[in-house]
Amino acid sequence: MKLKYSLFITLMLAFLLFLAACSGDSETDGDPEEQADPGTSETEGEEDPETDEASGDQVLIFARGGDSESLDPGSTTDGESSRVTKQILEGLLEFDKESFEVTPGLAHDWDVSEDGLTYNFYLEEGVTFHDGTDFNAEAVKVNFERWADPSHEFAFADDGYVYSMYGTMFGGYKGDDGHVIKEINVVNDHEIQFVLNRPLGFFLQNLAMSYFGITSPAALAEYGATINENPVGTGPFKFVSWSKDDSIILEKFEDYRVEGLPKLDRVVFSVIPDNAARLIALKSGEIDIMDGLNPDDAVGVESDDNLILYERAENNFGYVGFNTQKEPFDNQTLRQAISYAIDRQSIADALYAGYAVAAKNPLPPSYMGYNDDVEPYAYDPEKAKELLAEAGYADGLEIELWTMPVARPYMPDPETVAVIVQSNLADIGITAEIVREEWAPYLEKTMNGEHQMYMLGWSGTNGDPDYFLSSLLHGSNIGTSNRSFYQNTEVDELLDAAKVAVDQEERASLYSDAQALISEDVPMVPLVHSRPVLATTSAVKNYVPHPSTSESLAEVELAN
C-alpha cells in the first residue's frame, strides 16, 4: 500500500514538474518580446481598471475561415494576412472604399513626369508609427529596399522571407532585367522620388495594394525576423496580440493621423473554419462580421432582421481553357463551337445561388478598359453543332477535361462545373473524359502543357487589367501563368503598349481592343465572375466590403 502511494506521488510530482517546465518555457519565450515591446505590457497593465468600465467599449469581432499566415504583408500573398495588416499598416496610396480607384494614403499628393519615369510623392507630415517613431521619406525607402534587395539588412532572406508580391508587381528584384524601380531618392523628410527603368502603367495601382504597407524601420531593427508577428505601422489600429488559429487582437491607435478615427476601440479577427458554424456564431451574437457566407445561406440572412447581407464587387473570373497549341484545340472553329455549347448562365445560377454574373471577357466588368461591346457566345447548341461540323468533327470527338481539385472563390464547386460542361459537350456530340489531379501536379502539368481542356480562374490584386490579361494571355507567359499557351502577336503588342502607357484612357482603349481579339480567338471560355457574400449583425454600421477583400475598419462602428 505504501509503495503504491509513494509511486503515485512521484508520478504526480513528475507531472507537476513537466507542467512547470512547460510554463517556464513559454515564459522565457515571452520574455524578450515583453522586454522588446514595453508598449504592449504597459497597455496590458492599464487594461485592468479599464475593463471594469469597459461595457461602453466598442469591440468588433470579425470572423473568417482561416488564420493569417503572417502579419508582414510584403512577405506573403495571403488575403487573410493583408485583411488584418490593412488595419495596422498604411501604404503611400490607398484604394477607394469600394473600387480600385487610387486615392491618397500616406502620400497626400503626387506628380508624374511626362515620360512616366519619375514619380514624386508628397508625404503626410506629423505622422507617427505605433512605436512613437516618425514616419518620413526615409522609412518609405527602407521598406521598398527591403522588398527589392534580398541582401538588405531587413530582408531576412535567411529566415525564409520572400517578397513574391513585390517581384510579381514590380517585374522582379534588384538587379533583375525586368525590375521596374531604378532608384528611390529621399528629396526631404516629406518628399520621396521613385525613378523607373521604364514606364509602368499601373505603378500607382501597385502602391495602393495592402501588401505594400509601410512598416516602422525601428520595429524592423527591433524585431528582426519576428516582424511577421509584431507589425508596427501608422494605421488606425495597433497590434496587441495574436493567438494562432484563434484570434488576432488590435486596439485603437490614439494618435491616428485622421482626427476622430478609428471609431472602434478594439478589433478582433477570429478564426471559425466551418462556414455553418460561423453563421451560427453570427446569429447567436458571438461575432459581428462573418466573411465567407455560403451563397445558399444568403437568402436566410436576407430575411433575418438581425443580420445584413453584403456582396463584394466581383474581382475574379473562372474559366474553361484550351491548350491552343495542341491537337485538337489548335483549331479555332472548334474552340468557338465549344464556346457556344457551354451554358454559362445556368452554371452561374446553379452554383452561386445568383451571386455571380456570366462572363464574356477575361476581366471583371468593373475594371478599367472592360470591353462591354464584345458579343458573348450565347448558349446555342445548334450553332455549336454547325461549327463543330465546319471544324471537321461532324462525327464528334473525344477529349480530356481537366478539373481542379480545390474550391476557389471563382469556382466554389469545380467538380459540378466539370459535370455540367461535360453534359453540355455531350449534347453536341463531344465525349469529355474528366481528369482529376492533385492541386500541385495540376498546376505544374497545365503549366507544362500536358492538358487539352482545363478549368481554372484568376483573382485580382491591384485592380489593374494587366494583372488579368497579361498574366493569362501574353505570349511571354507561356509556360507559367498562360496555361492556354495562347500567342497572338497583335494581342501581345497591345498588352505591351498598354503596360508602359501612362495615360489611363489610352491604356483602357488598348485593353479594350485586346479583349475583342481575344474573344475572336477563344483561348478560353470565360464562365463567371463571382460576387462573394458576407454578413454582419445589424449593429454594424459603415462597413463597406472592398473587392480586394481587404477593407479598412477605421470608420466602422457598432450601434447599441
Added chain:
Amino acid sequence: MLAYTMRRLLMLLPVLIGMTLITFSIVHLIPGNPAQVILGETASETAIKDLEESMGLNEPYVVQYGIYVSDLVQGDLGTSLKTKSPISKEIWPYIAATFELTLFAMLFAIIIGVNAGIISAWKQNSWFDFLAMLIALIGVSIPVFWLALMEQWIFAQELSWFPSSGRQDNRDPMEPITYFFVLDSIIQGDFSRTVQVLKHLVLPSIALGTIPMAIIARMTRSSMLEVMKSDYIRTVQAKGSGQLLIIYKHALKNALIPVLTVIGLQTGVLLGGAILTETIFSWPGIGRYIYEAITYRDYPVIQSGILVIAFLFVIINLIVDLLYKFIDPRINY
C-alpha cells in the same frame, strides 16, 4: 515494476525512430511540389525556384532526413514555413488546447459511460439497459460533425445556453499562462472567467466525448456482466454486503481492466483525431494545427505535429500499462 518501467521506456526508442522514418517519408510521398502549392496559381516561376531553394527541397532525401533527425535530437522540431517561428515554441498552445478538450471529453465519456455500463449490467434487460445500449449504439454511429452542428444550433443559436465556438470570450480575452485556460483562470483568481471558459468547453466536450462514451459504456457493461457471474462476487453477496458496495468496490475493480485499455486507446485517438470537432468549434488544437499545415504543405509542422501526437499516444499507453498494476495488484510483470 521499476525494471518493467525501464524496459518499456527503452522500447520507446525504436518506436520513435520508426516514427521519424514514417513521418519523414509520408510527407515526401504526397504528390506535388510544395513550393508550387504554397505560392498558388498566380506564382511566377522564379518565385517557385527561390522558395524551393530556401526550403532545402533541392537536397537529396538522405541528407534531408539526416538534418531532420539531428535537429530533433537537439530538441529542435524545426521551423514552420508558414509562420517562420520555431515549432517547439508555437506548438504548446495547440497541445494545451487539445489536452484540455480531451481531458473534459474523456471525463464526460468516463463518468457517463462507466456508470451507464454498470447500471445496464446491474439491471440487465431492464428498460434502462435497453435505452442505454440504444443510446450507445447511436452514439458510436453518429457523425461527429452532425452532432456538433446540432449542438450549436440548439444550445447556442436557439437557447443561448452555451457559446458555439472558441475557447473563451474573444471580446475580453485573458492573458494565458499555461494555456490550460481553466487552470489559468483559477491561477488568476478570476472565477467568473473559469465559469465562462468551462461553458466554452461543454459543447465540444460532449461532441468529442460521445463516441468514447458509447464504447466505454458497452465495454463496461459486458465486462461487468462477466465479473458479476464470478465466484468471489457470489461469496461477497453471501456475506451480505450491500449491492452498491459489491458493484463499486468489488466488481468494478476487476471489470475495469479492459475498460481501462479502451480508455487509454480512446484518449490517444482523441488527442490526434479531433480535427472535425476542433474545426467546427474553432478550437485551436493540435489537429487543426496539423490540418492547416497539410493544406499549406508546411512540411516541418506536419512532421513534428505527427511525431508529437505519436509520442503522446505512446506515453498514454505506457501510463495505462502501469495503471493496470494499481487496479489489479495480481498482475505481475
